[in-house]
Amino acid sequence: MMQELSMNILDVAENSVRAGATLVEIRVDESPSKDLLSVVITDNGCGMTEEQVKNVTDPFFTTRTTRKVGLGVPFFKLAAELTGGKLEIRSTVGKGTVVTADFVRSSIDRMPLGDINETICTLVQCNPQIDFLYTRRFENEELTLDTREFRRILGGIELSDPKVSQFIREFLAENTGELLSGHDA
Amino acid sequence: MKSLAELQALRDEMKDKIGVRRDGEYRMRIVVGMATCGIAAGARPVLAACVREVETRKLTDVIVAQTGCIGICQFEPVVEIFDADGTKTTYVHMTPEKVPKIFAQHVVNGSPVAEYTIGASAN
Secondary structure, eight states, X not given: OOSSHHHHHHHHHHHHHHTTOSEEEEEEEEETTTTEEEEEEEEOSSOOOHHHHHHTTSTTOOSOSSOSOOOHHHHHHHHHHHTTOEEEEEEETTTEEEEEEEEEXXXXXXXXXXXXXXXHHHHHHHOTTSEEEEEEEETTEEEEEEXXXXXXXXXXXXXXXXXXXXXXXXXXXXXXXXXXXXXXX | OOXXXXXXXXXXXXXXXXXXXXXXXXXXXXXXXXXXXXXXXXXXXXXXXXXXXXXXXXXOSEEEEEESOOSOGGGOSOEEEEETTOOXXXXXXXXXXXXXXXXIIIIITOOOOXXXXXXXXXX
């Protein structure tokens, strides 16, 4: 098992990368008033057949050839269900996949979200050819990071340029602090 | 607070320094395993440490990338370094603390850190 939800999110987003996605959307929605923490990972990759969707939560099912187990999705499902939540996957071949995990926020078995900013930075840094739309919502306020917007502003400068990745780290840190300030996170 | 306006300012600052795009022309590729096993074993901070080394040393001819399952899950976190001539060095049981030494000795000076490699690890 992972220690933080942000590691599960990194793990599942890697599946989207492997599926050949050009756009990966990651949405983290926290609502203390609804006692809900919801994560949605959407991609426009190759998608899965109905059969694959049924099997992907089986730890002994995987499409990779180096090992016989695929634990990422089963771990994520387990993490959600331990809190009394659930995991749902919708997918269409040739169009993409949506993974939605709902967690009961106040559950004592709900893993901390952890360093989600580092997850986003890692994804953006290592996949400069993919666009990411990251949205973090807390009750009624949200912050967004859209690499398409960043690319438009940066022109020819790569997202993986050290100065840019440093900017992205600081951008996320400051805006997240602002989002969560005054709330019991 | 960081905003898109500040990103624009950064762009203006960097505009004169855009180098030629160097896809495929990197002297060294530093590849961090990021499959479920890697992430669970602590690959994310290792990758962050590698990125930080590139930033602080201002290295422009190396690239930090990620990969999926390498097939040696019990050795994760794993970092593979590919030299320009294709030589591969596999570092295993990586931690963020081991990263600076690998950068100083191997990435900058070309001499692999034998004690961190898979060859040095008893199975």
